[in-house]
Amino acid sequence: MSIVSIGELVERARDFEGRLERYYAELRDKTPNNGVRLLTYYLSRHRRHLEEVMKGFENEVLERIFNVRLKYDVNFNPEEKFHIIKKPIDEIKGNELLEAACAYDEELVDLYKSILDQPIGEEARAFVEGLKRLEEKDIVMMKKMIAMDYF
Amino acid sequence: MNPTPVLTIFVASIFTNNILLASFLGLCSFIVVSNRIETAIGLGVAVTFVMVFTTAINYGVYYYILVPFHLDFLSYIVFIAVIAAFVQFLEMFIERFSPTLYYALGIFLPLITVNCAILGAVLFMVIRKYNFIQTVGFGFGSGLGWALAILLMAGLRKKMGYSNIPEALKGPGIILIVTGVIAMTFIGFTGILNLQ
Amino acid sequence: MITGLLAVGVNLGIFLALSIWLLISERILVRYGKCTITINDGSLILEKEGGITLLTALYESKVFIPSACGGKATCGYCKVNVVKGGGPILPTEVPFMSRGELRSGTRLACQIKLKEDIEITLPEDLLAVKEYRARVSLVKDLTHDIKEINLDLIDPPEIKHRPGQYVQIQAPGPEGTVFRAYSISSPDYIKDKIQLIVRLVPGGIASTYLHNLKEGDEVLFTGPFGEFRLSENPDTAVLCIGGGSGMAPMASIIDSIYNKWPDRTCFLFFGCRTTDDVFYLDKFKKMAEEHPNFKVYYALSDPLKEDEDWDGETGFIHLSVDKYLPENLDLQTFLCGPPPMIEAVKEVLKNKGYNPDEAFYDKF
The missing domain is CATH 3.10.20.30 (Beta-grasp domain)
Structure with a gap:
């Protein structure tokens, strides 16, 4: 599905992350794997990224940013990237979960990059840049966690 | 020699004969840089500064070097060279004394070199046969006029951010239309005085 | 003809004058002295x-x-x-x-x-950070993917570091040199060499580089970095908790402690997945015999294979901390591992009445 304004993008991302959070909660209840359970606590923080970036802007500015319309539509298909959501819960392993979370973050980064290529004004640019930087940091962190092979 | 008093030239070049709104010179940087008031002021100041000094220097070069040797056909290339050199100088000067302005102006500072308003003002000075005092007054006035125009535009564009502009006119389209409207209102000033 | 020459001459003169003017102003404006x-x-x-x-x-x-x-x-x-x-x-x-x-x-x-x-x-x-040149003196396999790398310093010949600090190794990558941080695992009293513990990360530039080093190869690094300061009070107990590959700084801390205060209380909790990932256990067990106040716990988080023999802990490491860490100690805590582990451990510390915000952990 394509997105036409930044507000809509934020809305969609928030929706999906709400879904993810419910998924993580379910996983936490049902998984036999303790590593996965430990991870769900950490991963369900993802929703806070948006809020963290939004905190840096005043409401009035945020409203303006959300109204910025994109010149070209961008695609945002998180479900495809987070495919293990469809897998039976007791088969999920820690690293799989991390890889899926990583893929979702990478999708977000690509999305933000394609938005930054468009003329969206300085305020919106600062906002999207902030989001992008946060996700990139998150990716590095999770890649390291995958490499540690602890979960 | 041109008999118009220097004060008249000065006021006229700001309002009635505004180099941007009456002659439509220097439009490219006007369109690009008018998106923020701070940068608009910065560029306006830079253009005024460059305009005063390049008209003055080119006055000297034209009347004391080119004319005595009957080389006025060289005037275009010499004027451009003088402007280019002066902008280079200004760039170093601003970087030294106001790094914030330097970063705010970014690539637009070198763009002043090819700002046709600057060359336009120099050529007007020759065509209208101004003396030195008149030249400085004209350069200063034209610079201020250009700065005034871009400042007006930056203010309007800030407001325009909230308005519902038809898709096809977004960006330069609506800016050109608005510039036209401002130009028409400035025609109202022509009753006060007029330059030939 | 004359006009032409004159034109060229005047033009040349004007351009020359402008260039000289620019050069002079560059001298004055751009040279800052x-x-x-x-x-x-x-x-x-x-x-x-x-x-x-x-x-x-x-x-x-x-x-x-x-x-x-x-x-x-x-x-x-x-x-x-x-x-x-x-x-x-x-x-x-x-x-x-x-x-x-x-x-x-x-x-x-x-x-x-x-x-x-x-x-x-x-x-x-x-200000104490320097660039060091060192030679690989010994490479030892600790597990299937972890190596211990010993470096003899060449220039400067000595490093002054605190336990828990790290160095930045310069590794040649496809797009130029990359810098990667590795904790020093040797104690602070050894000054003419350092030791690193490196886990091979598939596709990792620096870990691949370090794993391929042979004895005699030269390595460049800068350091030491890191803000951890071991408490100098011998009555303060030290708690080290690591998971995954967080062993290096803790090995340095423990070694340094028992060199200086043989009777100091210290706990080491280390979590990994299987018996294949266990290393240094024998060394620490021997230390624990020499220093009765040193307690060491290793925990495996994966279920044991059928023919395996393991007398240590099982489950994630925060469970072992919960089980064995006494309350009401004067405690300095060093955590090293992935964020979810650190969070779980902090929760345990809080429940035991310790302030988890006082714990030092590596900025991952």
């Missing part, structure tokens, strides 16, 4: 030719502050506190600063162009 950089109230004073960035000036004078992007204002690591000089903060820096940092005058060293005398403050530790 000598600028002094005063660091930490005069504990170090550098004199530099102006016109370069502060970051370059510091590196030229062998003051190594962290930087990963090479002065492009994209990593935000090279933060310094500017007391005086340096001009206003630039739009390129603002995104990296918190509001507090904006107020306190924090700047990115790579964005400050030296044009005048400048006064800055840096963490004292950074």
Whole structure:
């Protein structure tokens, strides 16, 4: 599905992350794997990224940013990237979960990059840049966690 | 020699004969840089500064070097060279004394070199046969006029951010239309005085 | 003919005059002369030719502050506190600063162009950072993917580091040299060599480089970095908790402690997945026999295979901490591992009445 304004993008991302959070909660209840359970606590923080970036802007500015319309539509298909959501819960392993979370973050980064290529004004640019930087940091962190092979 | 008093030239070049709104010179940087008031002021100041000094220097070069040797056909290339050199100088000067302005102006500072308003003002000075005092007054006035125009535009564009502009006119389209409207209102000033 | 020559001559003259004018003004405006950089109230004073960035000036004078992007204002690591000089903060820096940092005058060293005398403050530790050349003296396999690498220092011949600090190894990558942080696992009393524990990360530039090193190869690194300070009070117990590959700093801490205070209380909790990942256990068990106040617990988080024999703990490491850590100790805590592990451990510490915010953990 394509997105036409930044507000809509934020809305969609928030929706999906709400879904993810419910998924993580379910996983936490049902998984036999303790590593996965430990991870769900950490991963369900993802929703806070948006809020963290939004905190840096005043409401009035945020409203303006959300109204910025994109010149070209961008695609945002998180479900495809987070495919293990469809897998039976007791088969999920820690690293799989991390890889899926990583893929979702990478999708977000690509999305933000394609938005930054468009003329969206300085305020919106600062906002999207902030989001992008946060996700990139998150990716590095999770890649390291995958490499540690602890979960 | 041109008999118009220097004060008249000065006021006229700001309002009635505004180099941007009456002659439509220097439009490219006007369109690009008018998106923020701070940068608009910065560029306006830079253009005024460059305009005063390049008209003055080119006055000297034209009347004391080119004319005595009957080389006025060289005037275009010499004027451009003088402007280019002066902008280079200004760039170093601003970087030294106001790094914030330097970063705010970014690539637009070198763009002043090819700002046709600057060359336009120099050529007007020759065509209208101004003396030195008149030249400085004209350069200063034209610079201020250009700065005034871009400042007006930056203010309007800030407001325009909230308005519902038809898709096809977004960006330069609506800016050109608005510039036209401002130009028409400035025609109202022509009753006060007029330059030939 | 004469007009033509005249035109060429006049043109040449004018252009020449303009060039000379520009050259002279460049001399006057762009050459900034000598600028002094005063660091930490005069504990170090550098004199530099102006016109370069502060970051370059510091590196030229062998003051190594962290930087990963090479002065492009994209990593935000090279933060310094500017007391005086340096001009206003630039739009390129603002995104990296918190509001507090904006107020306190924090700047990115790579964005400050030296044009005048400048006064800055840096963490004292950074002034001790040097660039070292070292030779690989011994490479030992600890597990299937973890190696212990011993480096003999060549130049400078000695390093002064605290337990828990790390160095930045320079590894040649496909797109130029990369810097990767590795904790020093050797104790602070060994000064002429350092030891690293490196886990091979598939596709990792630095770990692949380090794993392929042979005895006699030369390595470059800068260091030491890191803010951990071991409590000097022998009555303070030390708690080390690690998971995955967090062993190196803790090995250094424990070794340093028992060299200086043989009776000090210290706990080591280490979590890994299977018996294949266990290393240093024998060494620590031997230490525990010599020092009765040293307690060591290893926990495996994966279920044991059928024919395996394991007398240690099972489950994730925070469970073992919950089980064995006594309450009401005067405690200094060092955590090392992935964030979810650290969070779980902090929760356990809180439940035991310790303040988890006092724990030191590696910025992952």
